[in-house]
Amino acid sequence: MSGAILEVKDVSLSFKGIKALANLSFAVQQGEICALIGPNGAGKSSLLNVINGVYRANSGQIVFDGTPIDRPTPIGVARLGVGRTFQNNALFRRMSVLDNVLTGLTRLGHASVIEVAFRVGRHPAERRAFRERAEDIIAFLEIEAYRDAVVGRLPYGLQKRVELARALVASPKLLLLDEPMAGMNSDEKTELSRFIQDVNQELGATIVLIEHDVGVVMGLSHHVVVLDYGRKVGDGSPDEVRRNPDVIAAYLGTKH
């Protein structure tokens, strides 16, 4: 645990005059689990989209591992080692579990279309190596039994885990999880919390997650950032945040 892996500096984002994020700054330390919480519409997912390069911030800067990223693009950010899952499962529905996981590795591939078509050159070795890594992650998340199933037909909780596998397979340094437990029952939440902790401790990935279940958040995370109306209203350890009057106001409601 040394140094910030991700720094968000004065980031603002607005959609046609509606401010989604207003001069937002915070830092995520290497190796921690950082939870982003806040009421619906607080700008949590928008923030992840800015970090990912899906949205472009109107002002401000994202610093990854000490290096500022000037114009983040989805593929550029992925290459830096950032994995991501989405709020509403963003899986490739008509593909198998294994194929979904394998897509997470594609940016590490170098074989050209000719090598691929004739199964020569770099292709065979790459294919084997990718397959091994995908099988590792599938085993790690305990979804071996569904390896060949079409993702769109799996139950929701499993789909979430497949998405996690896809984000994890390329060994990201930073993992962004957008409501990984939404719609899960408490057993499934406990199970997924365990996986998230394993990812953090065994695979050494720093994790930023958005979650609404405050019980889960407080038990899981080292660091909590609270957003409300695009502004940061709390930032600190779970205990500090729990006592913060602004956070209580944001959750229980006051006049804005």
Next chain:
Amino acid sequence: MSALVSSVQPANLARREGAPLVSLNRIAFVLALAAIYVVVPLIGNDYWLNSLVIPTVVMGLAGVGLNLLTGYAGLVSLGSAAFMSIGAFSAYNLLLRAPFLPLPLALIVAGFVAAAAGVIFGLPSLRIKGFYLSASTLGAQFFFEWLFTNFHWFSNNSMSLTISAPRLEFSGYNLTSPAGRYLLVVVTTGLLVWLARNIVNSRIGRDWMAIRDMDTAAAVAGIPIASRKLLAYGVSSFFCGIAGALWAFAYLGTADAHAFDLDKSFQILFIVIIGGSASLFGNFLGAAFIVLTPIVLDLIVLWWNLTDYVDQGSLTNLLRIIFGLIIILLLIKEPDGLSSLIGRLARRLAAWPLRI
């Protein structure tokens, strides 16, 4: 991660335990190959080869081309016939003006010319999506028909604006007989389908399907969207280009730009839809359907002497309506196409007498 990598289970990667070394599938595959390459040319008569088998295989190949683009990468094209015509006119000019080129090489180069055109007309796909994207390939459709009709250099200044097979031979063998043309078509198609299969089962094929299913997630997962889309247009047009050359020389013999009109593009689209999107084998089922149904309908007219009751003009239109109705019915009953129908029948047959 290193701890994980060392715990790989090789059993998963090798053949599944308990699977026989020579599976039923493999035997069926070898038998099918033998039938296609040995039996058909031996017993097939000229009419069968010329009017049924060759067009089915060539149109199936064009279907494979479009299916790579539409079924796998989720991009639309209404210009498949244009890319076929580029392949045909390129192969013609290559064989004419560079007589030292052997036939296979001319076909490959013609494929690459079509691929280049495909990439150019695929450029708008980087900005626009779905329905509107079809306008770009529709543009290709009209542009190339106009180009090959108005610039006579492409047809070597022939009065009729037609191109005809300059020479169909490979290492001394004359391929102009129906059996020879059949073998040319089937060998080329077999090879290309193998390449297509390798591509769709690879990283590139997965990237295409990922873009088709959800492009934002694909981008975030690290898939280079723009280059993969252009690659899809290129590979698709390569296949269509070679299919076009085969259509002109191995099937028609003599062709002009109007042999590759919008109608043909739609036919190829129907082949993909009827055969089943994101299936390679399905294209040949779709092509067989497109080629055979009108012939069967004509035969029915002949057998029942329907020409005595309805005049020829209305009958032609009536047949078209019936053909359309069959397509609609098929798609209502089997939206995933004939390949999924066949797959289900095969599974049922395998489980017989149990019902699944």
